[in-house]
Amino acid sequence: QVQLVESGGGSVQAGGSLRLSCAASGRTFSSYSMGWFRQAAGKEREFVAAISWSGGNTYCADSVKGRFSISRDNAKNTVYLQMNSLKPEDTAVYYCAARSGSWSVATRRYDYWGQGTQVTVSS
Numbered sequence: 001q002v003q004l005v006e007s008g009g010g011s012v013q014a015g016g017s018l019r020l021s022c023a024a025s026g027r028t029f030s031s032y033s034m035g036w037f038r039q040a041a042g043k044e045r046e047f048v049a050a051i052s053w054s055g056g057n058t059y060c061a062d063s064v065k066g067r068f069s070i071s072r073d074n075a076k077n078t079v080y081l082q083m084n085s086l087k088p089e090d091t092a093v094y095y096c097a098a099r100s101g102s103w104s105v106a107t108r109r110y111d112y113w114g115q116g117t118q119v120t121v122s123s
Contacts, residue, residue, distance in 0.1 A: 001025075001112075002026045002029070002098050003112070004022055004025075004097070005022070005023050005115070006020060006021065006022050006094065006095065006115065007020070008020040009118045010118075010120070012120070012121055013122055013123075014086060014087055014088055014121055016121070017083060017084045018083045018086065018119060020036070020080065020083065020117060020119075022036075022078065022081075023076075023078050024078070024079070024098065025077070029098075030053060031053055032098040033053050033100075033101060033103035034070075034072060034103070036070060037095045037096075037097060038092035038093065038119075040089075041092075045107050047061050048061055048064055048081070049064065049068055050070065050104065050105065051072050051103060055072045057103065059105070064083075067085045079096060081094065083119070086119075087121060088121050092119060093118050094117050095113055095114055095116045097112060097114070098112040
């Protein structure tokens, strides 16, 4: 079992930055691939970024590539999402997720989810 708790969301103006954190419980955090997803009001949940268990491989969706980056600190059981040059269309609830296998862009492949943190970007 892995429990995930996101933090760091908030309101920011377009062009600003936020760093989301996801703290995981359990001693096997380093064996899980991690992902960040987001869900805007009235839309389906979508993939944002993922990172392998070691942190050696990362992948970002085209919509955020060059603006967002994902990283992890296995000693702290935490994964991060650094978001720069934020746009109003980035407004959503952001979720972190864990899976006991290689990283994936597919929501259904993740085993554990956090409760989400709201990010609001104003123009």
